[in-house]
Each structure stands twice: as structure tokens, then as C-alpha cells.
Amino acid sequence: MQILKKVLLAIVGLIVLLAVVSQFLPGQVHVTRTVTIHAAPEAVFGQINNYRNFNKWSPWSSRDPEVKYVFDGPDEGVGARMTWVSDHPQVGSGTQEIIESVPYTRLRTMLDFGEDGQPVAFFNLSAEGESTRVEWGFDMELGRNPIVRFMGLKFDDWIGADYAEGLDNLKVLVEAGEQTDAQQGM
Numbered sequence: 001m002q003i004l005k006k007v008l009l010a011i012v013g014l015i016v017l018l019a020v021v022s023q024f025l026p027g028q029v030h031v032t033r034t035v036t037i038h039a040a041p042e043a044v045f046g047q048i049n050n051y052r053n054f055n056k057w058s059p060w061s062s063r064d065p066e067v068k069y070v071f072d073g074p075d076e077g078v079g080a081r082m083t084w085v086s087d088h089p090q091v092g093s094g095t096q097e098i099i100e101s102v103p104y105t106r107l108r109t110m111l112d113f114g115e116d117g118q119p120v121a122f123f124n125l126s127a128e129g130e131s132t133r134v135e136w137g138f139d140m141e142l143g144r145n146p147i148v149r150f151m152g153l154k155f156d157d158w159i160g161a162d163y164a165e166g167l168d169n170l171k172v173l174v175e176a177g178e179q180t181d182a183q184q185g186m
Helices: 002-022 041-048 051-056 146-152 155-175
Strands: 028-037 068-072 081-085 094-102 106-112 120-128 131-141
Touching: 028 155, 041 051, 041 120, 041 131, 041 155, 051 068, 051 081, 131 155
Parallel strands: none
Antiparallel strands: 028 131, 068 081, 081 094, 094 106, 106 120, 120 131
């Protein structure tokens, strides 16, 4: 009985220690990746400002061919919204809405993953000669949950690789002269 008490006390002590340590971990996740695309900012912005173009370069589009999409609001710019439903653990379900759209410069989106949070994603574009530097980023408040705080340490590894892949796909698409859905409808 004495050994059982010591084991239980050690487990409780470890849980308390981890909870205390977690409060000293960062309370926010910030992930960014960049790429330089040999094209004008207008060509890049046309691809990211319209969700109907998203799966042409998205790192997640090939992971679940059965994913269901619904597009709401305007075709592009502030208020454009995409909702997806997937059983694939690397795709999941959620909603993404453009909340800021500054032509050829900046795009911000609010993501809604239900109980898993509401991070903000962003794109910053800057002209560099005949090319465009594109930064794709992700910011999320982690709250006080100790488990989420520890998971926050891995977000850069988890999301960063996907963002790098997506930017590489976007680079290939734009440099090949792929037209946006809006341009094809003209």
C-alpha cells in the first residue's frame, strides 16, 4: 500500500510540475515560410485572393480527394469564405474567411476549427525587381491549457512543412502563367 501511495504521489507531482512549466511556454504560435516567385505581385495575389483557386496550389488538396467544399460570399476579397469537411486527420474540417484584402500586398484570413481554435493566417507580398517575395504565416493564441501549450512547441514543424509545400506549389503555378478562375471567366 505504501508503494502505491508513493507512485500516486509521484504521478500527481509530475502532473503539477508539467502544468506549472507549461505556463512559462509561449502563449502564441507564430509560423511563417517564404518563397520568391518570378512574377508580378498581381499574378500571385490573383491566386490567393479567391478560394476557388486554393486547391490548385494547396498542400492539403491531394491528401483527401473526397473532401467536400462550400464557397460563400463574394468570389474574392473580404467576405469570401470556404468551408471544408474531411475525415482525413491531416485535412480535418473547418472554415476560412478573408478578413483583409489589400491588393497585391496583404491578405489575412480567419480560420475556424471549432473547438480547436480560430487562428489567423496571412500572406504578405512584396515586389523584388521582377519577382515577388511571398510570406505565408499563421498566428494562434494557445490559451492556458497545458497540453495545448506543449503542442504549441511543435506547430512550426507540423504547419511549416505544409506552408513550404504550398508556397512551392504556388510558385510553380504562377510561374507557369496559370490563370485564376476570375481571369478564365472573362
